[in-house]
Amino acid sequence: MMDIKEIMQILPHAFPFLLVDRVIEIEVPRRIVGLKSITYNEAFFPGHFPGDPLMPGMLIIEAMAQTAGILAYKAMGEEAEGKGVYLMALREAKFRRPVLPGDQLLLEMETVKRRGNIWVFRGKAKANGQIVAEAEIMAMIRENKSKSPQIHPTAIVHPSCELAEGVEIGPYSIIGEDVKIGENTWIGSHVVIDQGTVIGKNCQIFHHASIGTPPQHIRYQGEKTSVIIGDNSVIREFVTIHRGTSFGGGLTKVGNNNFIMAYAHVAHDCQLGDFVIMANAAQLAGHVTVGDHAIIGGMAAVHQFVRIGKFAFIGGATAVPKDIPPYVTASGIRAKLYGINVTNLKRNGFSDEVIRALRKAYKILFRSSKPLKGCIEEIKNSELFTYPEVKDLVEFLEGSKRGITR
Template sequence: MIHPTAIIDPAAELAEDVQVGPYSIIGPDVTIGAGTVIASHVVIKGPTTIGKNNHIFQFASVGEDCQDKKYKGEPTRLEIGDDNIIRESVTIHRGTIQDNSLTKIGSRNLLMAYVHVAHDCIVGDDCIFANNASIAGHAQVGNGVILGGMTGVHQFCKIGSYAMTSGCSLVLKDIPAYIMVSGNPASARSMNFEGMKRRGWSKEVIASLRQAYKLLYRQGLTLEQALTELEALPSSSELQILIDSLKASERGITR
């Protein structure tokens, strides 16, 4: 399971069936769960906790010190869930004490080649970050989000669940849940209605969210006015996800 050229610190904790490829380096304060595969030439530094059944491909750098100039070597953390695919040359940095000292990635995510997840970022479950997508420090990404290739996300931005960006988008403000954006700077184009159909959501729920999109983007309302109108619509858990993402915005939403 462990290639003889791999270097694993005695203080690292690896489940019995973890596979580690040639020339990979795993430092102290690293915990890796069962079924995880570490390919060749991977570097993992701690404190880092990696869950079960992840696959980390060659040349990835996981749990490295962040690039924030305020960082002075404090013991910050990285947490990664289960069933993630982390492709070639992905870089994921630990947090800083200026935030919660934590970078966190959920489960069942696909991070394609050359993706960068900066310090203090929080990523949910079931996301896809296409090649070269990068999220800057303190960004928060919900569940089921798709970032197109070469998307750049400004620090402190929040991307709501099931949102989507096209390739080469530059995200400078928060993206509400479900919203599809593109451009430099990114602007809203529609909602991810096709994704809703694929998830088996009812026609009634999709119609409600379509109405919500028109209220938010087509009626010339302020965010506060739109929220009032949205909260008057028939309630559903799906609509509440949108409302919650709007209320959580601190940078203003992508229009």
């Protein structure tokens, strides 16, 4: 009737305290039957007890209470939005037999009565057809309290850190001095986030990522610099993002809604826009600028100070020593241009008219025998220059200092 994903949308609990795996029967508002499979990997078994694992009796009651909470939430419908189920009292609790690894708890709960926001449930837990526990549970439905940050006991978090509501810090992660982390950002295990880093809300930072650590630059002498990461970004395993240098602006910046895949590297003083995708092991040297919606293929290597234009695509294993214009596709052992990035433009809602204009501009700029400066003047004196996208392309070329990939 309900899988774990649906249950997680109702109950505020998270691992290891979410104790209902599935709901197999529900008659709103009368009764509910839930399941909890007990494995040796449960977090409580190593200490309860070493060599003789038993599920703590109060956790059996907690599983029963969570099952009852689902029933109450479903019964209240829209009225339950923004509210939680909180245990008030426990009566006539009895434990009949131990629960061991390999057991599957059948959690049967019935509504006894309801008065306003107060509910009373009676139920029992069974394993292998036998009752293991029974109790009467009183619960209150009320507004959720603010969701405090969840920090794993093995994580190290500096006292000066600012953690917003809903932040989760995983096992063995280290959060340094003056770090700020926004609402509902999840930090996996063994992550290092060094001093002065600022991370926005709703980000996911996976295991062994390293963010805000010192730049790999021989002139760096420990100056206070930082990394800023925007909202809704995903940073996968073993990604490294180094903080800026004082002589490079002091800031490495990653925008909103970016997806940086495993083993990618963002060096000091890089500036990434929004909706950027870096595939596995893509490497950005220092001071690189990446425009919005750019895609950088796996194992691509970008030289320091290079600019990558918005909506550009760089193929896998491509070396990029010069600027990549916006809207184009570049690939090869040493980057060459292969036309307008039509696929990405269509995905992002560009009209056929704009794409045709960009294609015409591309031919004039990159497939002509004339010098680039003359090609730019030709476009400026044509109707193509009335398109904002073509104007962006021309202005990018005029602002290049490292030279343009062709």
